[in-house]
Amino acid sequence: MMINPLYFFNSINNYVFIMLNNIGHIEYCNNAVGSFTGYDAAELIDQPFSILSTEEDKTRKRAEYDLSVAVKQGKLEAELWRQRKDGTKFWSCSSINPIYDDQHEHKGYAIIIQDITARKQNEIELIEREERYRLMVDGVKDYSIFMLDVKGFVITWSDGGKKIKGYNQGEILGKHFSVFYTREDLENKKPERELKIATETGKYEEEGWRVRKNGSVFWASIVITALHNDHNEFIGFSKVIRDLSERKKEEEELKQSEERYRLLVEQVRDYGIFMLDEKGRISSWNEGARNIKGYNAEDVIGKNFSIFYTEEDKLINKPANELKIAAKVGKYEEEGWRVKKDGTVFWANVVITSVFNSEGILIGFSKVTRDLTEKKEAENKLRESSERYRFLAEKLKETNTSLAAVNKELEQFTSIVSHDLQEPLRTIKSFLVLLDRGLDTKDIDVVLLKTYIQKAISASNRMKELILNLLQYAQLSKEDIAVEDIDVSELMGEVLQNLKSSIDTAKATISLDIDQRKIKGDRVQLIQLIQNLVSNSLKFTNNKKPEISLTTKYENGAVLFSVTDNGIGIEKDMQRQVFEIFRRADNVKEYPGTGIGLSICKKIIERHEGKIWVDSELGKGTTFYFILNHQGFQ
């Protein structure tokens, strides 16, 4: 018995069978239509076929069009979107066949619809994936990425390939990849060999020269990979080429520049420039370092740089500390003594700089050493010479001072000659003129003329006295002083002995208070000094019995002398002037004298580099003080 064909159709659930009448309305569909489209089979009866079209296709009358095409062509197969009852879509493969009766009259359509959504999605994904790869490969500008077939003919091309090799896609597709090789490589059958290696080992990699379309060569990095499909069938090669010309150039330049720096550093003679590793071991050496430190490169490479330090510096761990500082702050700089190979030291300027790699890790130090010994010596010399100049300047100042003193003395001397010596001379001449005139008169006044003569004699005596005093004074400046150790008591004894008769005549009382320490000085001059002072005390008394006290006192390395009397004293106004040569108070009539005594005292004190001054009250008495350096003087 024959099965109803409707059961047959309904038993097939992975295909939809639809029958349309000749105007395209559904007359039959199997049950599978429910699971495909969401419509019950009954719902679809008498509906136009376009019910299963997407909204877009409905608008475009796609269903009607497809049917007409099927009629014209006898059949139509199409993959297209169909719309479900709920509006969702599925990807279908529709097969449309027109139905004819025996009289070849068109009766309708037999349609089979298959849901191919899953397959279609795979396809789309594949296409998208391939497209992505293509875009990626095209997007890579710095690499030429292309495929070769099993024989080495180019079957794909990329923008990168164009950029690197200069070929357009149209120019290169189908050409053999050996066009990229130099003639030399071709003669050596390098392309074939590379493919063979890639085939056998899966990959061929190298860097080498390749040729561009325009014939120029470039340094290329090449990877050829053998390609197999899912079934492990060998299908060709991928080839990735990178133009390394730039890198090669940079490398060359870097190499050259490194070489230049190396040569530069090696040949610098005045600076020791060398590298230390992070532990302070010497890793490079230059001519300057050899020159300064005396070591050859082979003597020092690998040794710790502490060999350049003095023992003291090594003991306090100075080399390591310097590295620590350099590592911490980037740099260590100082001037200090360093040791040469022969053990001698030199004054060095040292700069240690820490060296980091590109990852910022300390890999060592550079050390630049400069020998400043000469500079140091020059500095020292400069200092010495400036010291010397300062000394000379001081000497000059001293000389100037003493020259000024001599000048002053000379001025004083001319002033003395012009005044003090000329005055008595003028007096003498005046009286001689008067005498002459007197002798010319008729009645010669003998008594008067005698007076003139007396006065002239007196003036000439005064002049003689002045000259003698002046010579005595001048002698003091001229003679060297004879320094000896002097017992002060003895000195005083001698003074008093010399003045014994004057003291006795004046019935003077002398008291002594003497420090026993010895002094240094010129005995003769010091005796004259004290004698002059005591003589004055005996002289300027106003007929009082002189009481004279002599004291010496040791204080602060100097000896203070004093000669005190109870005499007439000195007016305040005159106290400063008593030491001036031939300067007298207006008591010259009562107390005659040239006024040289105190000038001589002052001169002696000056020659002993001491000091003399006076303290006096008119009518009460005078004290002369002077100070002598205990230890003497230059």
Add this chain to the structure above:
Amino acid sequence: MKNIKIILVENDEDEQFFMKEAFEKNDVFTILAFACNGNELMTILNENDDHLPDLILSDLNMPGKNGYDILKELKADQKFAHIPIIITSTSSLKPVIDNCMKLGAAKFIQKPDTFVEYDDYVKRLALLEFESLN
């Protein structure tokens, strides 16, 4: 003719004598006083400050206050600073003269060769003073 009142400062008595003679012969000057040094001059001036001289003629080298002291003291004293002081000396050394002028001397005149020859000196001084007054 204008009469110039003058004080003479000279320590040598013999010189004073001949100076006095010469000045008295000349009717330009009236000698107010003689001082033997600066000390005496100051006493005279201070005792007669209502009757000050028109001119002081002073020796340079004297015991006690000398010519330099007189210049310093008078030029520093408001009462006497206006009185012209002429310094006279045997010396004619330039440093000496310069020093006197620096200290405020009106003039420096060298003394005559001997003190018996003051007549011409006084005549010259009178002429100078007369000129400076006119």
